[in-house]
Amino acid sequence: MPLSAQPPVSGESYALFASLDNARHLSSLLRAVHFQDHATCFATANGLRVTVEDAKCIQANAFIQAEIFQEFSVQEQSVTFRINLSVLLDCLTIFGTSSLPGTLTALRMCYRGYGYPLMLFLEEGGVVTVCKINTQEPEELLDFDFCSTKVVNKIILQSEGLREAFAELDMTSEVLQITMSPDKPYFRLSTFGNAGSAHLDYPRDSDLMEAFHCNQTQTNRYKISLLKPSTKALAISCKVSIRTDAQGFLSLQYMIRNEDGQICFVEYYCCPDEDITEAEL
Amino acid sequence: LSRIGDELYLEPTESGLSLRAVNSSRSAFASFLFAPLFFQLYEPGNPPQSFRCKVLMKSFLGVFRSLPSLERTVGKCLILLKPRATRLVLQLHCKHGVTKTHNLAFQDCERLQAVFDTRSCASTLCAPARVLAEAVVHFPQTLAEVTLGAGPGDKISLRNYVEDEAEPRKTMVTELWLAEDEFQTVAVAPGSRVTFCLKEFRGLLSFAEASNLPLTIHYDVPGRPVIFTLDDTVLEVHLVLATLSDPESNSQLPTANGVSHLPAPSNDFADDLESYMVAIETEGGSGVPPSPTFPLRTPRPAESDPEEGEEEEEGAVPGTPPHKKFRSLFFGSVLTPEGLSPAPTQEVLAEDSDGD
Numbered sequence: 001m002p003l004s005a006q007p008p009v010s011g012e013s014y015a016l017f018a019s020l021d022n023a024r025h026l027s028s029l030l031r032a033v034h035f036q037d038h039a040t041c042f043a044t045a046n047g048l049r050v051t052v053e054d055a056k057c058i059q060a061n062a063f064i065q066a067e068i069f070q071e072f073s074v075q076e077q078s079v080t081f082r083i084n085l086s087v088l089l090d091c092l093t094i095f096g097t098s099s100l101p102g103t104l105t106a107l108r109m110c111y112r113g114y115g116y117p118l119m120l121f122l123e124e125g126g127v128v129t130v131c132k133i134n135t136q137e138p139e140e141l142l143d144f145d146f147c148s149t150k151v152v153n154k155i156i157l158q159s160e161g162l163r164e165a166f167a168e169l170d171m172t173s174e175v176l177q178i179t180m181s182p183d184k185p186y187f188r189l190s191t192f193g194n195a196g197s198a199h200l201d202y203p204r205d206s207d208l209m210e211a212f213h214c215n216q217t218q219t220n221r222y223k224i225s226l227l228k229p230s231t232k233a234l235a236i237s238c239k240v241s242i243r244t245d246a247q248g249f250l251s252l253q254y255m256i257r258n259e260d261g262q263i264c265f266v267e268y269y270c271c272p273d274e275d276i277t278e279a280e281l
Numbered sequence: 282l283s284r285i286g287d288e289l290y291l292e293p294t295e296s297g298l299s300l301r302a303v304n305s306s307r308s309a310f311a312s313f314l315f316a317p318l319f320f321q322l323y324e325p326g327n328p329p330q331s332f333r334c335k336v337l338m339k340s341f342l343g344v345f346r347s348l349p350s351l352e353r354t355v356g357k358c359l360i361l362l363k364p365r366a367t368r369l370v371l372q373l374h375c376k377h378g379v380t381k382t383h384n385l386a387f388q389d390c391e392r393l394q395a396v397f398d399t400r401s402c403a404s405t406l407c408a409p410a411r412v413l414a415e416a417v418v419h420f421p422q423t424l425a426e427v428t429l430g431a432g433p434g435d436k437i438s439l440r441n442y443v444e445d446e447a448e449p450r451k452t453m454v455t456e457l458w459l460a461e462d463e464f465q466t467v468a469v470a471p472g473s474r475v476t477f478c479l480k481e482f483r484g485l486l487s488f489a490e491a492s493n494l495p496l497t498i499h500y501d502v503p504g505r506p507v508i509f510t511l512d513d514t515v516l517e518v519h520l521v522l523a524t525l526s527d528p529e530s531n532s533q534l535p536t537a538n539g540v541s542h543l544p545a546p547s548n549d550f551a552d553d554l555e556s557y558m559v560a561i562e563t564e565g566g567s568g569v570p571p572s573p574t575f576p577l578r579t580p581r582p583a584e585s586d587p588e589e590g591e592e593e594e595e596g597a598v599p600g601t602p603p604h605k606k607f608r609s610l611f612f613g614s615v616l617t618p619e620g621l622s623p624a625p626t627q628e629v630l631a632e633d634s635d636g637d
Contacts, residue, residue: 161377164354168346195340196368196385206378 015079015113016043019071023107023122025258026064027092030085032236032256032266033060035229039085040138044078051141052085057271058226059142060233068262079111081135083118091131095124111135144269150245153180153214155187159237159254161208165189165200166231169224175273176224180244181217187242191224210239220248221273230254233266248272283338284484285311285520290393291369292333293325298360301393302338308523309481310395319515321357332362334387336369344371344383354379395521399508402499404473406437407466408459410489410496416457417486420479426525427482429500429507430474435461437469442476442525465495475500476525477507485509485520492516500524 020026033039033052042049047065066072095105108121120131169176172193179188187202187209204212230252234240237254244250252268282289286302286309293299297319301312317323357374368384375381399405416439420427426442440456461467489496489511500507504526511518 161379165379165381170343195337195343196383198344198384199380199382201380201382203378203380208377208379 013075013112014073014110015075015116016109016111017071017073018048018069018107018109020069020107020109021104022259023092023105025068025260025262025264026107027089027097028236028258029062029064029256029264029266030089030092032233032254033062033229034085034089034232035060037084037086038082038136039088040080040082040141042078042080042138043074045074047072050085053142054226056142057223059144059269060229061267063265063267065264068258068264075113079113080138081111081114081118082138083133083135087133088118088120091120091122091129091133094122094129094131095127142269144249144251146243146245146249146251146269151243151251152216152246153218154211154241154243155180155209155214156211156239156241157187157202158208158210159234159240161202161206162240163231163234166228166234169228170195170198171224171228173224175221176227177219177221178242178244178250179217179219180214180242182214183217186212186214211241218244218248220244220250222250222270223273226270227268230268233268237266282311282313282484283342285309285481287338288335289338289341290333290335290390291387292392295325298323298325303393303395304481309478309521310393311481311485311520312395312518314517316515316517333390333392334362334369335390335393336385336387340385341371344373344385395506397506397508397519397521399499399510402501402505402508404431404469404500405466405497406464406469407495407497408464410486410494412459412463413496414486414490416459417479417483419455419457424479426476427479428474428476429498431469431471432458433471435467437461437464437467438474466497473500473502475503475505475507477522481520481522482509485511485518488518 030039030050033050036052036054038052040051042051045066047063047068050062050064051059053059092105092107095103103124105122105124110119110121115135117132117134120129120133122129122131169189170191170193172195173191175192177188177190177192179185179190181187185199185201186204189200191198202208204214233252233254233256237256239255241253241255242250243253249272250268250270252270254266254268256264256266258264282300282302286304288302290301290303291298292301297314297316299312299314301310303310354375355373356376359370359372359374361370361372363370367386369387371383371385373381373383417427420439420441424441428438428440428442430438430440432438437459438456439459441454486496492511492513494511494513497510497512498507499510503524505524506521507524509518509520509522
C-alpha cells in the first residue's frame with residue numbers, strides 16, 4: 001500500500017490523532033522510561049501514558065498530557081496498544097538527537113485502531129519522514145495501587161542533590177537500601193558493595209529538601225539494577241518525590257520541565273527486595 | 282599512587298599520615314607523607330599505637346570518583362578508624378548538608394618501607410616539574426624504560442632505552458638534551474646514567490605538575506635505585522624506582538676519547554665531530570653510517586656503508602637507522618641490559634622491617 005507523503009488532517013476517523021510541534025517534548029520523556037524494548041501506550045482525552053515494566057517488580061510511566069500537544073484527539077474512551085519503544089524512539093529521533101536551537105522536528109501521530117500500525121509523520125526543515133510501526137496486544141499491567149492515603153513516608157527533594165549520587169551508586173551492590181525516618185538519619189541511601197558499604201545522608205533541614213513528611217522509620221531494600229534506569233528520569237527532572245507505603249513499595253515521581261516550560265511527570269514504582277537480611281551499618 | 286600498585290597502605294604516624302604503594306615486582310615504591318598541618322584535625326591515636334592497614338586502591342579511589350564534582354560539592358573529608366573497628370570510615374561532608382559515608386574493608390599489614398637513602402646518591406638534579414614533563418612528552422606512551430644521563434658540556438640527556446635484541450631497523454631512538462640552566466640544581470657525576478621505568482615516573486610527574494612543585498632526582502650508579510622527591514611544607518613525596526644494573530663493573534667511560542657515545546650537539550661543531558670520529562676509529566668500527574646530526578666528511582676505511590649514500594653535503598640525514606655495529610659500540614660498554622624487567626637483582630628494594 002503506497003504511503004502518501006501528505007500528512008493526514010484531523011477529521012479523518014483515527015482512534016488516536018496527535019500533533020506536536022517539537023517531537024523532543026515526547027522523545028525526551030520516553031527516553032526516561034526506556035529500560036525495556038516494549039511499552040504500553042494508553043491514551044485518553046487527558047493525554048498519553050506510556051508504561052514500561054520489568055520482572056513484575058518495577059514499572060515506569062511517562063505522562064504527556066493533552067495540553068502539551070498542539071492537537072490531540074481520542075475517538076473512544078481510551079485507546080491502548082503495545083509497541084516497540086526502541087523503534088518508536090528511533091523514529092522520533094530520526095533527524096538526530098542534537099538539540100540545536102531552531103531546529104525543531106514536528107510530529108504527527110495517527111492510529112486507526114486495533115490491528116492497525118501507528119503512523120508517524122516527522123518533518124524537519126522541509127524533509128518529511130513517514131514511519132509505520134506495528135502495534136501489539138496490550139498486556140496486563142501491574143497496579144501498584146499507590147494512593148495518597150496509603151503513603152507512610154513522603155519526601156520531596158530537588159533533583160540536583162540526587163543526580164550525582166544516583167549516577168555514582170556503587171553498582172557492585174545488589175541492593176539500594178532506602179531509610180526514611182522522622183529521626184536521624186532522616187533520609188539515607190545505602191549500598192553494600194565489594195569495597196564496603198556507603199551511606200548517603202540527607203538531613204531534613206537541608207536546603208535541597210522541599211518537603212519532609214516522615215511518620216515512621218522505614219528501611220527498605222530494592223534491587224539496584226531495577227532502580228538504576230530511574231537515573232535517566234532524575235537527570236532531566238527538577239524535583240523528585242519519594243514515597244513508601246506500609247509494605248515498602250516505593251514510588252518515585254519526577255517533575256520534568258520541558259523546553260517550553262511545560263510540566264510533565266514520570267513515575268517509577270518498585271517492589272521491595274524479598275530476601276531481607278539484617279542491614280549492615 | 283594508583284599507577285604503582287593495586288593496594289594503598291595507610292600508616293598514621295606522629296609526623297603525619299603516610300600513604301604508600303609498591304608494585305607487584307617490588308621494583309617501584311612510592312610514599313606520600315602528609316604532615317599534620319595539612320589536615321584541619323589530625324589525631325593519630327592515643328596512645329600512639331602503630332597502626333597500619335591496606336585497602337584496595339580501587340575501593341579507596343572509588344570514594345573520590347569524580348574530581349570536578351568533589352571540588353564543587355565537598356566541604357570536608359573525615360577519615361576515621363576506631364580501635365577494634367572492622368572498617369575504615371571515610372566521610373565526605375558535602376553541600377546542602379549532605380553526608381556521604383564510606384565504610385571500606387581493610388587488611389592489617391606489615392610496614393611497607395623501601396630501603397633508600399638520598400644522601401648516598403652521587404648525583405642530584407632538581408628541576409621544575411614542567412621542564413621534565415615537557416621532556417617526557419616526546420617519548421611514546423608505550424615506552425617502558427628511559428635513560429637519564431649526565432653528558433658532556435654539562436647537559437642532561439634523556440633517551441629511550443632499547444633492548445639489545447631489538448631489530449635495529451625497527452628501532453627509533455629518541456634523545457633529548459636539557460641544558461644545565463633548565464635545572465635549579467645540578468650536582469651530577471660526569472658521565473653517569475641510570476635507566477628506569479617511565480610509567481611510574483610519569484605518574485609522579487603529573488602530580489608534581491599539578492601541584493607546581495620542583496622535582497628532585499637522586500641517583501647513583503646503574504643498579505642502585507633512583508629516588509625522586511617532592512618537598513613542600515606539608516607534604517613529602519618519595520618515589521623509588523629500581524634501575525637497570527650494569528654487570529660490567531667498569532661503568533667508567535673511556536675519557537681518552539672524550540666520549541664513548543654520541544656526543545651532545547653543541548655549538549662547537551668541529552670539535553665534536555673530531556672526537557666523534559676518533560671514537561669511531563679507535564673502537565675499530567667500520568662502516569659507520571651517517572648520523573642524523575653529524576654529516577660525515579672525513580675519509581674513512583674503504584668499506585662502504587650501504588646507508589651512506591651520496592650524502593656529502595652538510596645537513597641532517599633524516600631517518601637513517603644506526604648501523605648494527607655502530608650500535609653495539611654505542612651500547613656495548615656502557616649499558617648491557619640484564620633483561621627486560623628492571624627488577625634489581627641483589628637488592629631488595631622494599632623490605633618488611635617488621636619481618637614476621
